Amino acid sequence: MATTERSAYRQMEDSITMDARLERFGTVDGGEHELLTVNLGPHHPATHGVLRLLVTLQGEVVIDLRPIIGYVHTGIEKTAEQKSYWKAIPVVERMDYLAYMFNATAYCGAVESLLDLEVPKRGQYLRVIHMELNRIMSHLVWLGTSALDLGAMSMFWFCFRERERILDLFEQSTGQRMHTRYIQVGGVMEDIPRGFEEKLREFIAIMPKRVGQYRDMLYKNEIALQRLKGICPLDEESLLALGVTGPLLRAAGNPWDLRKADPYCSYEDFDFKIPVGTEGDNWDRLAVRLAEMEQSVRIIEQALDGLPEGPHITEDRKIALPPRHELGTSMEALIHHFKLVTEGFRVPPGEHYYPIESPRGELGCFVRADGSSKPARVHMRDPSFVNLQATAPMTRGTYIADLIATLAMLDPVLGGIDR
Amino acid sequence: MDVIRSKPGVFPGIVEAPSQQDLKIEQRRARDFLKGDLAGQELEEYVESRLLTTTLSKAGAWAASNALFPATFGLACCAIEMMSIVASRVDIARFGFEAFRASPRQADIMILSGRVSIKMAPVVRRVYDQMLEPKWAIAMGACSSSMGVFNNYAIVPADKFMPVDIHVPGCPPRPEALAHGILKLRKMIQDDPDLGWRARYDAEKTAELMPGYELSEELTTPPSEPYVLDEPVAATPTEGEGA
Numbered sequence: 001m002a003t004t005e006r007s008a009y010r011q012m013e014d015s016i017t018m019d020a021r022l023e024r025f026g027t028v029d030g031g032e033h034e035l036l037t038v039n040l041g042p043h044h045p046a047t048h049g050v051l052r053l054l055v056t057l058q059g060e061v062v063i064d065l066r067p068i069i070g071y072v073h074t075g076i077e078k079t080a081e082q083k084s085y086w087k088a089i090p091v092v093e094r095m096d097y098l099a100y101m102f103n104a105t106a107y108c109g110a111v112e113s114l115l116d117l118e119v120p121k122r123g124q125y126l127r128v129i130h131m132e133l134n135r136i137m138s139h140l141v142w143l144g145t146s147a148l149d150l151g152a153m154s155m156f157w158f159c160f161r162e163r164e165r166i167l168d169l170f171e172q173s174t175g176q177r178m179h180t181r182y183i184q185v186g187g188v189m190e191d192i193p194r195g196f197e198e199k200l201r202e203f204i205a206i207m208p209k210r211v212g213q214y215r216d217m218l219y220k221n222e223i224a225l226q227r228l229k230g231i232c233p234l235d236e237e238s239l240l241a242l243g244v245t246g247p248l249l250r251a252a253g254n255p256w257d258l259r260k261a262d263p264y265c266s267y268e269d270f271d272f273k274i275p276v277g278t279e280g281d282n283w284d285r286l287a288v289r290l291a292e293m294e295q296s297v298r299i300i301e302q303a304l305d306g307l308p309e310g311p312h313i314t315e316d317r318k319i320a321l322p323p324r325h326e327l328g329t330s331m332e333a334l335i336h337h338f339k340l341v342t343e344g345f346r347v348p349p350g351e352h353y354y355p356i357e358s359p360r361g362e363l364g365c366f367v368r369a370d371g372s373s374k375p376a377r378v379h380m381r382d383p384s385f386v387n388l389q390a391t392a393p394m395t396r397g398t399y400i401a402d403l404i405a406t407l408a409m410l411d412p413v414l415g416g417i418d419r
Numbered sequence: 420m421d422v423i424r425s426k427p428g429v430f431p432g433i434v435e436a437p438s439q440q441d442l443k444i445e446q447r448r449a450r451d452f453l454k455g456d457l458a459g460q461e462l463e464e465y466v467e468s469r470l471l472t473t474t475l476s477k478a479g480a481w482a483a484s485n486a487l488f489p490a491t492f493g494l495a496c497c498a499i500e501m502m503s504i505v506a507s508r509v510d511i512a513r514f515g516f517e518a519f520r521a522s523p524r525q526a527d528i529m530i531l532s533g534r535v536s537i538k539m540a541p542v543v544r545r546v547y548d549q550m551l552e553p554k555w556a557i558a559m560g561a562c563s564s565s566m567g568v569f570n571n572y573a574i575v576p577a578d579k580f581m582p583v584d585i586h587v588p589g590c591p592p593r594p595e596a597l598a599h600g601i602l603k604l605r606k607m608i609q610d611d612p613d614l615g616w617r618a619r620y621d622a623e624k625t626a627e628l629m630p631g632y633e634l635s636e637e638l639t640t641p642p643s644e645p646y647v648l649d650e651p652v653a654a655t656p657t658e659g660e661g662a
């Protein structure tokens with residue numbers, strides 16, 4: 001056989017062209033200028049993962065572009081259906097790999113709503129502390145890699161220095177640097193250990209200064225200014241029409257933040273501001289995220305000061321594992337432990353959508369329960385996936401170098417897009 | 420007096436020639452070592468031909484192992500930890516490893532950092548094929564070694580489609596673990612730069628060479644002891660066998 005058979009999917013893949021969409025551009029300049037379609041990715045250092053873009057260029061100007069995704073499709077949603085509720089947390093966590101605390105919180109929040117379960121105050125505060133640390137960490141990785149795309153190497157070292165501090169904190173309280181599986185259904189896995197608070201206080205004392213240093217490095221930098229100011233803006237209406245949320249929307253002036261709009265995990269207890277931009281250009285996207293880091297530090301500080309006493313996870317033994325010392329003395333605890341570890345808890349039938357504000361926008365988890373101990377369906381509304389749609393409207397008519405900068409400022413995480 | 424000369428023009432001036440005294444000692448050692456297998460003139464020639472080549476390849480391997488150029492290739496979560504080995508804490512530049520290259524043509528090591536989906540596998544393979552010889556690969560994380568926590572229809576372990584020299588366990592591995600893997604690879608390269616995967620995978624013809632160069636004999640001749648990847652599966656009896 002001379003040719004190998006290609007699957008229907010492959011054929012569909014290969015048949016993707018820009019022709020139909022480009023017909024309307026066919027007569028640009030009376031057909032004098034030739035259009036060139038360039039493939040960018042999936043292995044390209046500036047695509048922040050394995051994103052593939054088909055870009056049509058006229059000279060250096062982007063006429064149209066089309067993202068092709070699916071290169072890290074992991075089947076996470078399907079795998080979650082085959083695991084009991086508490087065993088699905090680790091797989092769900094690995095979707096958007098820079099926001100693992102958020103993934104877990106969205107999922108656990110949905111399950112808790114289905115169970116009609118109250119999370120103790122201390123558990124909620126600990127969740128907030130860890131989520132906000134995670135938000136800073138995610139923004140740091142974004143800032144370092146984006147600056148790298150713009151040609152600024154030293155930003156990367158500084159950002160990763162602070163990131164290591166945060167990961168040290170995570171390691172101390174959860175035992176892992178990434179994918180901590182700290183958030184549990186009903187609360188958090190463990191209380192914070194001794195010494196954590198001092199280290200965290202050290203960190204929140206230092207972080208605002210660091211953000212100031214980043215500002216000093218970027219705000220007076222001629223190259224950064226020229227690459228970002230006034231580049232690729234998109235107005236609020238178009239963003240809303242596309243469903244874009246998060247820092248991108250806030251950069252365009254819309255103060256939509258689920259932490260304020262629909263508070264969860266006791267966010268209503270904290271006093272913080274929502275940074276917004278005015279132009280909606282790349283510069284605002286940068287400025288909003290930098291300001292968000294400072295606000296996160298404020299939230300952590302308040303949560304740490306007001307950390308209530310009490311249990312960190314629900315006392316309901318049918319949901320959460322009994323503490324270790326009870327296993328030696330109580331028969332009941334042993335039975336609960338056995339039931340939880342082998343089968344897991346059952347969730348009454350129903351469905352729930354639980355949205356939270358991740359570093360990239362609205363991250364929602366939809367869970368449908370059928371009464372068994374495994375979810376019937378787990379679906380994530382990932383902000384990166386929705387935000388990626390805005391790439392084409394943002395970059396049409398700009399230079400290809402600006403496309404790279406805009407893609408960096410979009411901050412897509414491919415693990416979240418493809419799942 | 421007994422004078423030992425390397426073959427003229429083989430490796431002129433690359434390695435500093437060992438002193439006469441050293442050579443004599445080496446020669447004597449080799450002679451003891453080979454006692455019984457070779458004798459007389461043959462032994463002389465054998466020892467003479469070996470001495471300099473080993474020294475040179477050793478020097479080459481030492482140089483190569485201390486200046487690895489990894490390809491910039493991030494797949495998923497592990498890529499973030501891979502980035503942090505370059506950052507200030509682990510600072511892999513201490514081992515000459517920090518020059519990440521965007522083009523596979525300039526890279527000689529590939530770190531598979533993360534999960535490889537079925538859609539991505541051909542791309543990964545293609546990038547790997549574009550790298551020039553000699554090349555090595557590290558599979559970082561549970562996913563690219565064994566499909567990790569997912570273990571489902573979408574993921575394919577790296578061993579299924581390309582040769583991997585080092586597996587680093589973890590989900591994700593700490594940067595220190597990856598650095599450890601890199602040091603192990605460095606040791607492996609210093610000991611045996613070839614690592615023999617072409618012979619193992621029956622892939623001698625796939626080497627990419629500059630025009631006008633020939634494959635070295637080492638690569639084209641199969642090893643005397645074939646490396647068995649899997650125990651040969653016993654042929655299942657077909658229905659027609661009995662008839």
Ligand code: SF4
Binds near residue numbers: 496567591
């Ligand atoms: S091994 Fe773990 S951290 Fe690495 S890619 Fe797989 S899921 Fe992500």
